[in-house]
Amino acid sequence: MDQHARHDGSAWSAAEHANAPPNRDTFSAATLGTVFHRSALLHATRPALWVDGEFVSYEVLLSHASRIAQSLTAAGLNDGRARCAILGSRKLIDFVGVVGASMARCAYVPLNSRHPSQRLAQIMRDAEAQALVVDRNHLAHARAVLQDTPHSVLVLLPDSSSAPDWAIHTRHRFLPEADLPQPCVDGPPHANPEDGAYLLFTSGSTGAPKGVLVRNRNVMPYLRSIAARYAPRPDDRCTQLFDLTFDLSVHDMFLAWGAGATLYRVPDNVRFAPRDFVRRHALTTWFSVPSTAATMLGLRALRPGDFPSLRLSLFCGEALPKRLARAWAAAAPNATIENLYGPTEATIALTAWRLPREDHALDALPEVLPIGKPLPGQGAIAVNPFDAPAGEDEEGELCLAGSQVTDGYWRRPDLTAQRFVHFAWDERVWYRTGDRVRNSRNHGLVFLGRLDRQVKIAGHRVELQEVEAVLHRAGDTNAAAIAWPIGPDGLARGIVGFVGNTSLPDDALLQACRDALPPYAVPSAIRRIDDWPLNNSGKTDHGRLRAMMEAETCSKT
């Protein structure tokens, strides 16, 4: 990487922000790659990214990304159908990889380096990613992933001077930095809205992660809606808290970059309580899961008046408790605060709701804040058990329609048929979210819970059946998982695993989970049950397991 292209942050910000040209039609572009390219030409010398203590300008990010894009193009992976995996942990190379793949019309597939190799290899296989971008700090991890990847992969090493020694023993082709093409800042050719933008894998109830391919024709309507709603500006300084495996990171990156703003990659150590970070950099927009704010509140790092620089605060990924929103509103007195809602299958977020500032209006709200109304051109409706629209103040399953709704699950027509459906009363395809909502007369859609066994841990989706499948395989016995404990704000803090008779000790069961599941899905404790609770249908009685945990908690307090 060209260290000379980086600048001192404070001097740069003052001079460059003052002369920032207004954003015009960047978001009318057809693809993410074109959004970035247009913005990079418009805001070339301005800072696009703050990462690991240094700023990276738009022109430098474009230059680095163009080498990735050209490598993929030279390999014939630029037809809008190829996939390029990116293995890392929100470092500069990961952002370069995202932009490079997007400019090459390649869908990027983020791989989180904190997730077990076994899981990442499975995603590489399922995605059939033809390329992989990896930084030098994650080569050992890449080795473990690539040795279990049966198809040949083009491995791009933008910050490695040579291929690792072990590369020669693999079926893969490695391109270290010196072998990458020289930078070229020509725009993405023939960018097409049908091109895949990114392919994300989420927890799967069958025991394996399931993929969702989001096309540019899905994500661009979202960006246009949200850009019109929040009017991001070149002088905005935006938080970047989400792992790239979380689709909210797409909002982070491309809303900021499309506006010519600066994205601040919040360091891992600070993600717990980024109070000082936000204050020091005078950030103007915040986007996190409510759990981050809950942790800050718990640490007493969320105090009235803490964040005067924030003009916008967004929350998404899990239910937003009123108590938390009220504390945030006091901490960020100048911010517009919104609760966004949406599953990966409907592209980042599809509904939005604005928090009122008046106390009396806040008092009248339910304890879990509403998720609001659909973004322009999208549909969100509660559907009753007879597949008809629920009436006013009735409950139902939230179903979503519109251009943001994707085509279905990656190579899983069976799952797609279950969840992406037609109703007699509408021509569009509707995605059944599994979320239970009330169609409130006063507040719009209000989230009530799940119809299935999916839970959110710090905003991450976990299908409890996936955890159970791992425990069952490891222990060869009955297995169940429940979300526990539930905090005072109603947010689940973790997962407890239950097993029947097995000779496998707890640490071996937990190790099996760590080998297969992302960290947030690994149970924090194992409970052994001699007399396995069954319901009338002969299935595991999860209600009784939950009652056991409640009784255990009560006996401790």
Place this chain on the structure above:
Amino acid sequence: MQQDMIAAEDSNLLRLLSDALARRLRQDGRNATRVAPDSDLVELGLVDSQGLLDMILDAEEGSGQMFDAEGMDFESGVTLRRLAAAFAAPA
């Protein structure tokens, strides 16, 4: 004298935090060997946000002292020693 008192308080908090971490690791089925006071708990993957919060609450309960997030420079690393130093003296 004042310095000795501060050192003693820090050492008590270090012990409380270290015990809380060990309990948590044991609960997670992980080897609960003592963690050095200057090891970065996040970098080592020993705590997540909930784990950190639980540890701090345990130490507050055990010491009667309050954790002061303003006294903690998270960016320099989350270590037992830094956490202990961020506890305010009892009022």
